[in-house]
Amino acid sequence: MKAHLIEIGLHKEHSFSIKKIDQHHFESPFHFHDLCEMNYVVESFGKTIVGDNISNFSSGDLVLMSSNLPHIWYNDPSYFKEENLASAKAIVTYFNPDFLIGLTNDSQYNLQIKSLLEKAKRGIRFFGETRRNAINKLNDIVDKKGLEKVIHFLDIVNLFLDSKEYECLASIGYRHSFNEKDTERMNNVYQYLIKNFTDPISLSQIASVANLTPPAFCNFFKKRTQKSFSEFLNELRVGHACKLLQNQELTIADVCFQSGYQNMTNFNNFFKKITKKTPTQYRKECSVLL
DSSP states (O other): OOOOBOOOOOOTTOOEEEEEEEESSOOOOSBBOSSEEEEEEEEOOEEEEETTEEEEEOTTOEEEEOTTOOEEEEEOGGGGGOTTTOOEEEEEEEEOHHHHHTSOOOHHHHHHHHHHHHHGGGOEEEOHHHHHHHHHHHHHHTTOOHHHHHHHHHHHHHHHHTOOOEEEOSOTTOOOOOOHHHHHHHHHHHHHHHHHTTSOOOHHHHHHHTTSOHHHHHHHHHHHHSSOHHHHHHHHHHHHHHHHTTOTTSOHHHHHHHTTOSSHHHHHHHHHHHHSSOHHHHHHHHHHHO
């Protein structure tokens, strides 16, 4: 599966397009394109990489991304074990940013739009009432036609303009430096890591996936992701541990070993370094929220 700069097929004169996805699993590679994208996961779970951010996604996830922001939604290995239940559904909207900027001469509106698109360069995940209202409109929009579809789309954008219910994903100042060859190589690396992060992974193993020597791979990975391979792998494992800790039936030792750590000391150290909390503190906070 080759990753590259994807041509969406939305012509300049068109405002936006909407695609419904209903398949066994998400299969788009790590990629980027010259359109903004709004990705609503109707049903599925796994890991998403947006720029230099890696996090869990599940049903109801709603993310807005600006143009040329590399991303991938990839299902967890455990997802493929549920053969009879596995289903990946999403509603994806692509739009030309110039369409929103050129709608009106209202200076206040244009400032808000430009601010939204600037934040979307890092990827924006919405939650709370904003997400619920946007999802309701997205579920309706696929059956609308003509001007009614445009109005629904603009209603969703309007929800985002004043919302405080969001988090930016990629690091402040993140700018990708990928070309097509880089993206294909990173796609192979990311897919290998997401499939195998619960097992020991040596530097020589992952370097061979990228067809590079270990020193060359370290330089390549750090330049493209702004973090070392070990930092990225630990973020991936700790992110998975955060998800597992919400399951009260698992002991913290279970979570440690199911997340790819070989001993509790390393697990506790990396978990606290990344989340600023111990696993026990994190679990307690989750139980209150749930």
